[in-house]
Amino acid sequence: MSTPPPAVTARPLPIRLRDRVVVPPAPRDTSVITGFSARTPERIIVEVPDPVSGRPTPLAVWHHAVDASARAAPADGPPGGGRDGEHRTPVVAVHGFRGDHHGLALLADCLPGLEMFLPELPGFGHSPAFPDAPHTVAHYVTALGSAVEALGLMTGTSAGRRAASPPGGRTRPTLLGHSFGSVIAAQLAAADPDRWAGLVLLNPICEPALTADDSTAKVLMSRIAAGYYEVSAALPERLGSALLSSPLVVWITGTVMAKTTDRHTLAYLHDQHQNYFSAYDHRQVLVEAYRASTTGSVLDVAERLRLPVLLVAGADDELGSVRGQKKLARRIGRASPLARLEILDGVGHLIHYERAPQAADLIRSFSAETGAL
Template identity: 35%
Template sequence: MTPRNPLETHLSAIPTKHTVFTVCDARTAVWTYGPDDAATTFILVHGFRGTHHGLELLAAAMPECQFIAPDLPGFGESQPFSGTHSLEQYAGWLTEFCEIVDPDASAIVLGHSFGSMIVANAVTNLSPRRISLVNPIAENALSGPDRILTNIAIGYYKLGALLPERLGSWLMSAPFITRIMSEVMAVTRNRALRQWIHAQHHAHFSDFANRQVLLEAFRASVSDDVTHHAADFPSGTSLIVGERDKIAPLPSSQRLQAAMPGSQLFVIEGVGHLVHYETPLALARVLRETYNTGS
């Protein structure tokens, strides 16, 4: 039996629309949750190897808000770019996407993990929108504390690209690899929640267009960090981090906050890189208090 999260029951009661836009010549699949007349709208930018599913529990936790959740090009139901899947290309896509779905620039743009890097590369073009970063990648993975694991991952993705098509594609989406990644990221001791997280990763972590897209996106994910763009962020930017995050450690997030004038740092205790999965209600509480959504 597939594990269920109690918030999924609430999610099924949220008004949801599925639409498609062509953004930077890529067919982009979009899910919009919540009321059309909501006072507050969030545009969600998911992480590496994820899809819109990763952040949708926020819609269940904050039914008073509207959430616009696209699949990044090359992932989920969105087509890949015709060119390279670089941070610059994703930043251009995000800029154009926001202009289409939020022409009056009133939404809050929320990026998780790799999504925080995309937001960082586009931030000068997103003004005057407010920004929230969840588990932001504050330090370049090639020089961070887990650079040995990063180099192992680089070798894994390179091997997947070099192998014959069938074998390489299998390696890139092998269930045991997905499970290892999921075990590394999940820190909760709640058995049922861990099972649900692993099931989510099993269902969506290998939903990418092809292995070349995955390799290019991975290269993008280790090519930059948010701190490099800290001075470009507007005052009032919120940084929401996990106390036990191994991928984006708390000390690096604290340095990011110090380098980002006027930003606010919120630390959720006992959670790692999966704040959106392990503690969505705590995340929602921070967002409500920060942006006064009215619930």
């Protein structure tokens, strides 16, 4: 497999004290962060059944086609991949809690040779809330599975039988999830591992929120977050919704989680949070999704992940300790033909913003080692 040239990014701009208080404007050209041109996705709307009532509901999926400039050298494809981008493995990437497809845009930019599908979970972004079902992990898994089927990325399989290649010259897709999306992606992969070429988990949720590490500060942060959502749920609708979407709270969240030393990246992630962190359908969706995000972890299905798995975690992640990530990798390794854990220093829970090029390089390496992509 050919290796893409290293990304050329602008020299990092040091963060000044005032940048942490008054965030500078986000860069219009994100190549100063990634070294890659921004890709423009197409929005696809598929209908999926409500997991409780079966009523059809629309779900938005953002499709990144393979860049024309990447077709000549299938650097992001598997060994033996077809010419002109044929027979490449598509990637289905699931965003995290309070996110939408924008959160994974930098990663998509860094993988121009891959076809990517970024679904927006029901109740977030351009996907309306479920009409009848509560927003739980199990219901998200059901809806996402239906969406992947509707996109024609799957053919029927049963457990233990290798999936046939989907139509259109594609091979089986790879599944990717970030943060809360890692829990959803892991459960979907565990339900039928043979349907997927591989599983990539960025900032995987490796332990329930209130047991993250033995750090008092981390446990305290988790309890403050839980209290914030429960208080917001108990307040009158207008007041509770205002608290949940408060720009000040969103800024505090980004400030606490950011570890970057680059001014461009800091400005970008704050801009993303302010613009899209509150792009949810209504208060009940957010409260239900928060409860879902704190009551489970990838560990719940670790020993059912019988497919190659790449875990990419931050050494300073507030939502998962290094010890917890190593435990998760060991548990996955009991079933997986390959469970590879990469711990990135100097970053926390925002790998998809702060280390997108590095995460993309790890995905390419995983591809070369396993043929998963």
